[in-house]
Amino acid sequence: DKPTVCITGASSGLGLNAAKSLASSGNWHVVMACRDFAKAEREARKIGIPKGSYTVMHLDLAALDSVRIFADMYKASGQRLDCLVCNAAVYLPTAKEPVYTADGFELSMGTNHLGHFLLVNLLLDKLKEAPNKDPRCIIVGSITGNTNTLAGNVPPKANLGDLSGLENMQPMADGGEFDGPKAYKDAKVCNMLTMCQLHKRLHESTGITFASLYPGCIASSGLFRNHVPLFRYLFPRFQKNITKGYVSEEEAGRRLMQVVASPDLKKSGVYWSFSNTSGSFENQLSEEASDDAKGSRLWDVSMKLVGLA
Template structure:
């Protein structure tokens, strides 16, 4: 449990902006102590101050999720705080659809998969013991997914540049280093690399639930809070897209969700009793509305197949140096 007067301690990756920042605010308002795990500590502190989040509710720790050594340093730094860990939110992500050639992590992995999946996968493995030791009555590990990686939803059926699909995972099996840049070993497509990494996030949640929920009592879940069309996730898209996409979502599809509402939904999944369901992938009806009702969204076969999940888990363990 957290310090006196605090409900518990939650770590949120990528909490210096967007959904992660507003999730930090919403959880701090609920009485949680929030560990903001971010690349730029000065930016994180300034952002928290701009939303009037009390410094007493925060701990700032540095991490670059795309660098496995940085993840290990984060874990050591967190342990040095002496805090328990009652909840973990894997939120940080990169999306670089304009790349012509794959960008590589310090370990040589394609950067979207390295940051969005492998960095979080290592962080989860390194902090599971902390969560097992927590005395909090409802420990939760939450990973953000996306509609574009779930073919059970319309957004996941869009074939531009290609639907999320890990294929035979031959790229992972071959070590996932140059010249390989995709999980299935095929030609590099930056938009698909992002989708594949988020598919891995949802697969990880399902496999954590299968392997660990019954024995640990930890609640493992994922969510898609809605289309946060003006989030900093899109900072690497063309400027015209950054202008048109939010307008389109607000005025044409009606699917736009504000960063604040999305952050509130993350906080709900972390803290509210109605979301104490392990193995769930949460979504909301009337996503753009604050009173939209949550429901458990069905996942595609690619995200829920136990055989694919077990193989993804085992190969990921090797890629992060744990097997």
């Protein structure tokens, strides 16, 4: 049987396109871990993922029970796990009020960070036993959570503060007023901090490669589905013509596939980025996203919130 990659949120955008690239290569079986399995199956057929090269499984990251059930089901299924990709995300740019997960966390932080944090921890043992002897765990990051970049400096900027808001289950990690775009960016910083902590704590003892990536600006993906129509019309055009940061969903999928499968991208603890002309390169994380003390505190707080400590 083939090496198996499990991709969360594989029913749309980056995850769907990476699933297609990996499955079509003939070298990978893909588990599409999705909250809407009817949609996942429909999209897999529509985009032409070869039958038999994928399995759809139910996972709703906005409910920790669903994450626990998923991890149990995965293990019980006897399927192998060679790579886990934490890709799913929600972005609520126009929300005026916070929305919450089943466990009472603000939805972007709960889904994008805490759901994945629990998932990774529950599947670590399985991943350690990867039959291909090249286990990888990839957490999709973003430039928007990186305040050392131009895009990361568009207000509101990510800032986790002292994490007391997260610890006390307030809508914002820093304890401030709810702000949808900031909540997304904060969660992305948590994704990158988590990758760094996983690398530091577990890479040597487990042999797992932990990495993050910025796939480019996939301005046409479903991520912006909750934005106002004018934004959805202008944003791809702006990214294509002005910033030149635009990347198609297909190309972004191929980039993620490289981080999953390429022998050249096996290094752990790296935040990969891509140049349109020269391909992948190791990028710098922002000060906050590479702050070890903050990462350590985030680890402890997250362990408590997901019930592992």
